[in-house]
Amino acid sequence: MTATTTTWVAELQSALGDAEVLTDPDVTASYARDQAMLAPAGMPAAVVLPRSTADVVAVMRVAARHGIPVVPRGAGSGLAGSSNAVDGAITLVMTRMDAVLEVSPADRLAVVQPGVVNKALRDAVATDGLFYPPDPSSYDWCTVGGNLSTNSGGLCCVKYGVTTDYVLGLEVVLADGRVLRTGRRTVKGVAGYDLARLFVGSEGTLGVITEATLALRPAPARPVTLVATFATTAQTGQVVERVVTTGLVPSLLEVIDNTCIRAVDDLLEAGLDRDARALLVAQSDTGGAAAAAEIDALAALCRDAGADLVHTTADAAEGDLLLAARRMAIPALAQLGSTLLDDVAVPRSRIAAFLDGCDRISADRDVVIGVLGHVGDGNMHPTICFDPDDAGQRQRAFAAFDDILDLGLALGGTITGEHGVGSLKVDWLEREIGPVSLDVHRAIKAALDPRGLLNPGKVFRRAAG
Amino acid sequence: MTATTTTWVAELQSALGDAEVLTDPDVTASYARDQAMLAPAGMPAAVVLPRSTADVVAVMRVAARHGIPVVPRGAGSGLAGSSNAVDGAITLVMTRMDAVLEVSPADRLAVVQPGVVNKALRDAVATDGLFYPPDPSSYDWCTVGGNLSTNSGGLCCVKYGVTTDYVLGLEVVLADGRVLRTGRRTVKGVAGYDLARLFVGSEGTLGVITEATLALRPAPARPVTLVATFATTAQTGQVVERVVTTGLVPSLLEVIDNTCIRAVDDLLEAGLDRDARALLVAQSDTGGAAAAAEIDALAALCRDAGADLVHTTADAAEGDLLLAARRMAIPALAQLGSTLLDDVAVPRSRIAAFLDGCDRISADRDVVIGVLGHVGDGNMHPTICFDPDDAGQRQRAFAAFDDILDLGLALGGTITGEHGVGSLKVDWLEREIGPVSLDVHRAIKAALDPRGLLNPGKVFRRAAG
Numbered sequence: 001m002t003a004t005t006t007t008w009v010a011e012l013q014s015a016l017g018d019a020e021v022l023t024d025p026d027v028t029a030s031y032a033r034d035q036a037m038l039a040p041a042g043m044p045a046a047v048v049l050p051r052s053t054a055d056v057v058a059v060m061r062v063a064a065r066h067g068i069p070v071v072p073r074g075a076g077s078g079l080a081g082s083s084n085a086v087d088g089a090i091t092l093v094m095t096r097m098d099a100v101l102e103v104s105p106a107d108r109l110a111v112v113q114p115g116v117v118n119k120a121l122r123d124a125v126a127t128d129g130l131f132y133p134p135d136p137s138s139y140d141w142c143t144v145g146g147n148l149s150t151n152s153g154g155l156c157c158v159k160y161g162v163t164t165d166y167v168l169g170l171e172v173v174l175a176d177g178r179v180l181r182t183g184r185r186t187v188k189g190v191a192g193y194d195l196a197r198l199f200v201g202s203e204g205t206l207g208v209i210t211e212a213t214l215a216l217r218p219a220p221a222r223p224v225t226l227v228a229t230f231a232t233t234a235q236t237g238q239v240v241e242r243v244v245t246t247g248l249v250p251s252l253l254e255v256i257d258n259t260c261i262r263a264v265d266d267l268l269e270a271g272l273d274r275d276a277r278a279l280l281v282a283q284s285d286t287g288g289a290a291a292a293a294e295i296d297a298l299a300a301l302c303r304d305a306g307a308d309l310v311h312t313t314a315d316a317a318e319g320d321l322l323l324a325a326r327r328m329a330i331p332a333l334a335q336l337g338s339t340l341l342d343d344v345a346v347p348r349s350r351i352a353a354f355l356d357g358c359d360r361i362s363a364d365r366d367v368v369i370g371v372l373g374h375v376g377d378g379n380m381h382p383t384i385c386f387d388p389d390d391a392g393q394r395q396r397a398f399a400a401f402d403d404i405l406d407l408g409l410a411l412g413g414t415i416t417g418e419h420g421v422g423s424l425k426v427d428w429l430e431r432e433i434g435p436v437s438l439d440v441h442r443a444i445k446a447a448l449d450p451r452g453l454l455n456p457g458k459v460f461r462r463a464a465g
Numbered sequence: 466m467t468a469t470t471t472t473w474v475a476e477l478q479s480a481l482g483d484a485e486v487l488t489d490p491d492v493t494a495s496y497a498r499d500q501a502m503l504a505p506a507g508m509p510a511a512v513v514l515p516r517s518t519a520d521v522v523a524v525m526r527v528a529a530r531h532g533i534p535v536v537p538r539g540a541g542s543g544l545a546g547s548s549n550a551v552d553g554a555i556t557l558v559m560t561r562m563d564a565v566l567e568v569s570p571a572d573r574l575a576v577v578q579p580g581v582v583n584k585a586l587r588d589a590v591a592t593d594g595l596f597y598p599p600d601p602s603s604y605d606w607c608t609v610g611g612n613l614s615t616n617s618g619g620l621c622c623v624k625y626g627v628t629t630d631y632v633l634g635l636e637v638v639l640a641d642g643r644v645l646r647t648g649r650r651t652v653k654g655v656a657g658y659d660l661a662r663l664f665v666g667s668e669g670t671l672g673v674i675t676e677a678t679l680a681l682r683p684a685p686a687r688p689v690t691l692v693a694t695f696a697t698t699a700q701t702g703q704v705v706e707r708v709v710t711t712g713l714v715p716s717l718l719e720v721i722d723n724t725c726i727r728a729v730d731d732l733l734e735a736g737l738d739r740d741a742r743a744l745l746v747a748q749s750d751t752g753g754a755a756a757a758a759e760i761d762a763l764a765a766l767c768r769d770a771g772a773d774l775v776h777t778t779a780d781a782a783e784g785d786l787l788l789a790a791r792r793m794a795i796p797a798l799a800q801l802g803s804t805l806l807d808d809v810a811v812p813r814s815r816i817a818a819f820l821d822g823c824d825r826i827s828a829d830r831d832v833v834i835g836v837l838g839h840v841g842d843g844n845m846h847p848t849i850c851f852d853p854d855d856a857g858q859r860q861r862a863f864a865a866f867d868d869i870l871d872l873g874l875a876l877g878g879t880i881t882g883e884h885g886v887g888s889l890k891v892d893w894l895e896r897e898i899g900p901v902s903l904d905v906h907r908a909i910k911a912a913l914d915p916r917g918l919l920n921p922g923k924v925f926r927r928a929a930g
Contacts, residue, residue: 105710106814129712151655162653164662165630180901186810187842188627189879190616190666191886191897192924193906197629197662201655218712245570247594247683290755345651349571377652414654421656432656436645440913441658447912448905459657 005045005088008066012048012090015058020096022047031073031093032085037340038398039081039424044071044091051096053171053179053210060177060208063090069456072204074115074146077138079341080422082150082203082458089456092208094145100124101211107185108216109168114145114209121214130216133160136418137330148209151201153418158376159251159285160217162418164200171211172199175449185213198444203420204455206448221287223251224295225319228302228310229276233359235305236278237352240375242301244348248294251285253376254326257355259385260370263332264325272325273309278355280375281326283319329372329383336368336385340401344408345379345417357407358382365400367393379417380408402428421459429460470510470553473531477513477555480523485561487512496538496558497550502805503863504546504889509536509556516561518636518644518675525642525673525918528555534921537669539580539611542603544806545887547615547668547923554921557673559610565589566676572650573681574633579610579674586679595681598625601883602795613674616666618883623841624716624750625682627883629665636676637664640914650678663909668885669920671913686752688716689760690784693767693775694741698824700770701743702817705840707766709813713759716750718841719791722820724850725835728797729790737790738774743820745840746791748784794837794848801833801850805866809873810844810882822872823847830865832858844882845873867893886924894925 001009001023012021022028028047033039045068050056063070070090073083085091098115105128112121118139122132135154136142146152148170153162169183183189183196199206230236236255243253256264256279265272272279280302284294295312302310313319333339346354355371361382362369373380382404386397405415405428415421415428430438441460445452452462466474466488477486487493493512498504510533515521528535535555538548550556563580570593577586583604587597600619601607611617613635618627634648648654648661664671695701701720708718721729721744730737737744745767749759760777767775778784798804811819820836826847827834838845847869851862870880870893880886880893895903906925910917917927 104814106706107812108709151659153653157653162655164659174901174905178901178904180905181899182902182905184810184879185812186844186878186882187813188618188622188810188839188844188882190627190883191879191881191890191894192902193671193909194616194629194662194666195902195905197659198909201659206658218714241571244573249683286755288755290751290753345649345653347572347650348652349569374653379651379653413651414649414656416656417651417653418655425656429656434646436639436643437647437657437660439643440639440645440647440660443912444658444663444909447908 004066008062008068009046011062012046012059015062016048016050016055020049020051020055031091034076034078034081034083036079036081036422036424038401039084039422041081041084042087044085045088047091047093049093049096053173056092056173056208056210057177057179059090059092060173060175063453064176067451069453071455072149072208074143075141077142078146078150078422079343079419080416080424082420082422084423086456095143097210103128105130109185109213110216111211111213112144113211114143114148116144118142118144118147125216126219129219131219132166132214132216134163134166144212145209148200148212149202149204150420153374153379155252155254155374157374157379158253159249164197166215167196167200167212168215169213170196170199170209172207172209174207175451175453180207183213203422203459205445205459206454220251220285221291222316223283223285223319224291224312224314225322226282226295226298226310226312227322228280228307229273230278230305230307232277233352233355235307236280236355238305239280239301240348240351243298243376248297250282250294250298250376252281252283254281255279255373255375256326256329257371259368260329260333260372263336263370264328267332267335268324268328270325276308279325281323326372329370333370333383333385338386338388340384340397342382342401342404343416343419344404344413346408346411346413348378350411351375351378353411354380354407358404361400361403361407365396365403367397367400369400423458426460469531473527473533474511476527477511477524480527481513481515481520485514485516485520496556499541499543499546499548501544501546501887501889502803503866504549504887506546506549507552509550510553512556512558514558514561518638521557521638521673521675522642522644524555524557525638525640528918529641532916532918534918536920537614537673539608540606542607543611543615543887544808544884545881545889547885547887549888551921560608562675568593570595574650575679575681577609577677577679579608579613579677581609583607583609583612590681591684594684596684597631597679597681599628599631609677610674613665613677614667614669615885618839618844620717620719620839622839622844623718624714629662631680632661632665632677633680634678635661635664635674637672637674639672640916640918645672648678668887668924670910670924671919685716685750686756687781688748688750688784689756689777689779690787691747691760691763691775691777692787693745693772694738695743695770695772697742698817698820700772701745701820703770704745704766705813705816708763708841713762715747715759715763715841717746717748719746720744720838720840721791721794722836724833725794725798725837728801728835729793732797732800733789733793735790741773744790746788791837794835798835798848798850803851803853805849805862807847807866807869808881808884809869809878811873811876811878813843815876816840816843818876819845819872823869826865826868826872830861830868832862832865834865888923891925
């Protein structure tokens, strides 16, 4: 540890207490990375675990005084390296600020600290018959603060939208240690700029979220479930298009492709149709006759498209089993090798073209790609499976990862539907948004964090690189 | 016209053509104000009516070259002076850029120019069975660009949210004339900061919106309507609270108070209960049995709360008649004198307290206040009726306007639910958001419009005042 580091670490320890400031490299190394294999990461000089907004203020003041970068981090479930460490920086781990401060059924909102686990919030509001929709796959261990920072989605989005759609207000500690409270407790409000939604999805580059006021929904009914299999990508795409054009709004509409089907069938011995090109799972949570009608209409669309199998059930346990084929797709693919999970969103009219494109990439690069995704909102997660010890295969896998982003952009889509840019897709962001938008990003970053202390190098580069 | 003005006006005429650049004071004066009586307004030096993004770029370049302020404006339906003229400035009237460029049923979105009238967009997408929800009361003449700039709401918000919830992407001409394209055509996307939602609601202070990509919804079913009257504010508030806590989501939930009821009854001879303290109108657009069940559940809540009258109808024409009592409330109040329409949002648990507070203000200030509002989302529009030729009454009316904002803030609400800050509530904004948020607003403004050319003096002051 350099003398300078010793100085600011001592200041942190003096302000927060020794137990909240970790510097043992064996310990801090465990906070260096999230789940994104390809994303670059450094080593933190210190890991700080604040217990209060005042602690975060103290950290930011020390950081500002000494010009030390700060990387905010939740549970580390990220998939783009957004919270990957920066060499010599402070990694600010928000997991101890995990309180649900308030649940108000009367105003249908919750006030939480950022470290609360998504599932803990869901469980806390469920006791009042309420529902916090955003449900990333890591919902049982990811934190709401991380969800806010990356504007997470999940399986709910086709009906319920993403994290930003639930944000009423935020408390944010700014780069200079000042505390911003923005937003409101009311349903509507247009007093000033929508700063809350600027911080949401900014991946810790503009401030540290220390509290959030979140809108809730009435608890949905138990779902009715449909599963259908198709012989072609054209049929699969047709169902999604017709769901959109006929105005059906299922509460879940997911796809897995043949590679996933076989991997899941190998893992679960589920008796799936191993020759199906794609399997769709859908749910309606509208309840009662309306849900049955919704699922029947969807079943009719699947049959019209030429589905080989269409099966529906109102039994919740059977529905969970059917959904397991989708939920287990990633663990099943992991049996085939290391996995690289990509994340692009395309217009919903381009699903068949996207599935076909992934096939071409798989053939061209000679790597296995299993495609799964939130097909109802066009957010697809092609997952490349490869042997990490085979240098050639590794190289081809990385190339396929980029090809998929290319394909997404070519179809009018985006390089990230819900995982974020992080340190993984910085070059790709520049390509997607272009030079004017990049300048605007830099101008806003400079306005809020002129010294570039907050999560440097993430999302975009500060200056032309 | 000064020599300098002559110079830049000539440059505008040379770039855009004489017909798009108006300088006759008799003509330009008609573009000086929106509908907000109390909001300060100046006189434009020129009014420009661009026909294309290139025209807007040309205007911003001339403005930047000469340091001339620019005030973007739609139809002038605003209620906060957001588009009121600034002395010596260019008023940029977007009404000629009124094309619906694309309606995509397959991706359930529309691409529009900002001058399109809200109703024209609604009609254009209705032919494809689609629905653009935001419905400000001025929907038959306000422009979508104005709606975007103030993040407009309307009667739909209790179920469908506000304008920002429908914005996928924007094209914006920046203060220096560069064209920013931000956002996307996909349902989901987290590539970079949510710039689109930063521009939405920024009231023309950060850029000029020249195109918008807007999400659409499936067309709703014909509504089932309920009307109920109550003897007390406590009963009225109880129904709203129970709607929230029981998880009912009507497509419309509106209130008018006794003053409005009498004014409407005088105007329409509708046979309303002139002694009722409040009248609620609600609708469900879920369709079929689900709608009937929703309205029955709401009727039961009204009866439980002690409603004097509860009436429901599935007949669309009768529903329109019942809703007319709410829709005609403002014209009816206008029969009583000049009207000052306020706009606050309070938490939905505070409706009774808000109605009682307006009563107190009416008594204290000795002015008539008719309260109407989107009670289902807490966005209330107390409307002060006064004789503008009576100086004392005028003064008391203005004081009551401020008292209502005070009341809204005291109840945990906001000074504007959907009309915006404009030039009307600049002082109040500072009070609501506080010094740190004000600094952040200023920093973002300075980052995007360093010379302060775009709509100066609106929303907040650039420097401490």
